[in-house]
Amino acid sequence: MTDTRKVYLAVDLGASSGRVVAGLFDGRRLTLEDVHRFENGPVLAAGRMHWDLLAQWTHVQRGLQAAAAKYGDRVASVGVDTWGVDFGLLGRGDELLGNPYHYRDRRTSGMFDKAFSIVSREGIFAQTGLQFMELNTLYQLLAMTLQKSPLLDAAESLLMMPDLFHWLLTGEKANEFTDVSTTQMYNPLTKTWSWPLLQQLGIPTHFLGHIVPPGTRLGPLRADVAEATGLQGVQVVLPGTHDTASAVMAVPAASVAGAAPDWCYISSGTWSLMGVESPQPVVNAKCRELNFTNEGGVGDTIRLLKNIAGLWLLQECRRIWKLEGRDHSWDDLVQQASAAAPLVSLVPPDDGRFVAPKDMPAAIRGF
Numbered sequence: 001m002t003d004t005r006k007v008y009l010a011v012d013l014g015a016s017s018g019r020v021v022a023g024l025f026d027g028r029r030l031t032l033e034d035v036h037r038f039e040n041g042p043v044l045a046a047g048r049m050h051w052d053l054l055a056q057w058t059h060v061q062r063g064l065q066a067a068a069a070k071y072g073d074r075v076a077s078v079g080v081d082t083w084g085v086d087f088g089l090l091g092r093g094d095e096l097l098g099n100p101y102h103y104r105d106r107r108t109s110g111m112f113d114k115a116f117s118i119v120s121r122e123g124i125f126a127q128t129g130l131q132f133m134e135l136n137t138l139y140q141l142l143a144m145t146l147q148k149s150p151l152l153d154a155a156e157s158l159l160m161m162p163d164l165f166h167w168l169l170t171g172e173k174a175n176e177f178t179d180v181s182t183t184q185m186y187n188p189l190t191k192t193w194s195w196p197l198l199q200q201l202g203i204p205t206h207f208l209g210h211i212v213p214p215g216t217r218l219g220p221l222r223a224d225v226a227e228a229t230g231l232q233g234v235q236v237v238l239p240g241t242h243d244t245a246s247a248v249m250a251v252p253a254a255s256v257a258g259a260a261p262d263w264c265y266i267s268s269g270t271w272s273l274m275g276v277e278s279p280q281p282v283v284n285a286k287c288r289e290l291n292f293t294n295e296g297g298v299g300d301t302i303r304l305l306k307n308i309a310g311l312w313l314l315q316e317c318r319r320i321w322k323l324e325g326r327d328h329s330w331d332d333l334v335q336q337a338s339a340a341a342p343l344v345s346l347v348p349p350d351d352g353r354f355v356a357p358k359d360m361p362a363a364i365r366g367f
Contacts, residue, residue, distance in 0.1 A: 007071040009035075009078040009234075011060055011165065014243065015270035016041055016315045018056065020063025022071060035070065036063030041319060042102040042356075049105040049356065051086065051161070053096075057168055061229055068230035075231055078169065078221075079239040081246045082161040083270070084182030084295075085137045089155040089207065090173070097151050100161065103135035104356035107147070111139035114146060119200050122288065127197045129283040130184040131293030131307055137183035141203045158207040162241035169225055170236045172218045175209045178245035181296035186211075188281035188294050188302060214240045214298045240298040244273050244305075249298040257301040270312050275305025309349035316360035 005024040012019050020036040038059040042049045060080075067075055089097040101107070111134050115124065121132065130136065137160075144152055159167055160179040167173050180186050180193075185208075187194045198205050218236040226232055240246040247267045255262055257277035267273045281294040281302045295303045314333070321328055328336075347364055357363035 003074075005031075005074065007067070007075045009064065009067050009075060010239065010246075011063065011078065011080040012243065012246075013040060013056065013060075013080065013082040013161070013165075015083050016311070018059060020060065020067060022067055022075075035067045038062075041315075042104065043099075044358075045099075048107075049102040050099040051102055053088065053099050053164065057165070060165065060168075061225070064225075064229040064231055073232065075234050077235045077237045078231075079237050079241075080162045080165040080169070081239050081241050081243045082165070082179070084160075084179055084242045084244075085135055085140070087137060087140075087158050087160050088164045089151055090157040090159065090167075091154040092156060094157070094167075094171075094173075097154055100164070101140065103140070106356065107143045108134045108139045111142050115139065115142055115201060118202075119197060124184070124197060125288045126283065127187050127194045128184045129188050129281045129287070129294035130182075130186075131291050132184075133307065138185050138197075138201075138203075141185075142201055145201070145203050152204050152207075155204075155207040157209060159209075160241070166218055166236055166238065166241075169221055170218045171222050172236075173209055174212045174216065174218065174238070176216070176238050176241040177211050177213050178240040178242040178296040178298065180211050181294075182242055186296075188296070189283065212238065213300070214238055214245070240296075242295065243269075245295070245297050245303065248277060248303055257297070257299070268310055270310050270315060272308040272310035273303075273305050274308060275303055278302045278304045309354075313347070313349050313354055313360060313364070316357075317364070320359055320361055 005026045008023040008025060010021045010023060012021060018038050018040045019034060022033045022035050024031045024033065040056065043052045085103050086100050088100040091097050157173050159173060160175060162179055163175055181188065185194050185198060193208050195205065216238045218238060221231060221234050221236065240249055244267050248265055251265055253263045257279045259279065261276040261278065264276045277297055279301060282304050283294065292304060292306050295305065297303045318328060347367060351367065353363050353367060
């Protein structure tokens with residue numbers, strides 16, 4: 001029997017791994033099939049921490065090639081989601097200005113003090129409603145501004161990580177709402193960039209683009225991408241490009257976002273996110289004191305949530321062990337953890353020593 005189900009491809013990039021997933025839809029039921037998986041993570045070069053965008057793009061194309069070979073002309077669309085806060089810059093002629101920085105790069109250390117000396121913590125929260133983390137895009141750009149980075153002068157477009165991949169796929173540039181909402185440069189009350197805040201901090205804004213919602217059709221694949229992957233006639237449609245926005249959209253809840261939500265979620269990965277969906281932002285003193293955040297959701301909702309340290313410590317331990325010749329699978333680690341005596345040590349994962357050490361097992365032993 002011939003399978004006539006339409007196929008919708010999702011490129012899901014996390015901070016430690018990536019995958020291309022096919023959603024097969026018959027009009028009533030959606031079935032998911034993994035097409036391609038790969039490792040992802042930071043790359044240290046010249047004392048800086050970057051993402052290897054070209055390696056990631058190579059894996060994305062391999063996944064699309066595998067999908068074309070498996071599903072042929074049944075593939076209708078593709079969309080990309082990633083982690084938040086990180087970005088790439090394009091210069092004149094859409095020249096990529098270097099590999100994007102990883103949010104754990106140390107250049108943002110001390111940026112809270114610099115920012116709060118210009119605009120108060122209360123003032124920043126009133127304009128953004130976002131949780132305070134030095135890794136946020138706002139502090140990355142503030143660091144570049146204070147360091148007089150030449151990239152800011154050369155940049156003509158700022159694209160968040162999923163926007164970068166959509167540009168690679170189509171040649172079209174757009175800033176998708178849910179990922180923009182993670183930057184601490186977006187005002188959820190005015191529903192636009194936080195222009196006054198950026199002006200106060202002296203951060204350039206000429207490279208900020210038009211904000212578009214999930215569901216936006218960017219257009220077909222570039223001709224060279226279609227030829228390289230074998231995907232013909234495939235449209236690129238924006239999902240909730242922040243991975244948590246798409247994860248929350250997938251929660252099988254019957255009710256819509258209401259003033260008094262009757263369900264909450266925990267989305268676990270490198271970070272764990274705990275929260276609810278709200279029809280409007282909650283920007284008040286209590287939210288600021290608890291360091292909760294208002295991020296954008298699919299359907300113009302707000303994800304009121306708390307960022308919690310997730311699997312970062314374990315992912316980094318596994319990476320170091322692999323470099324030392326001990327390549328433990330996740331199943332191996334689960335079995336070893338189950339057999340270990342409990343409560344021998346208490347390790348607070350939010351301690352600053354664990355943000356980005358060169359050797360996570362050594363950092364934990366030292367603690």
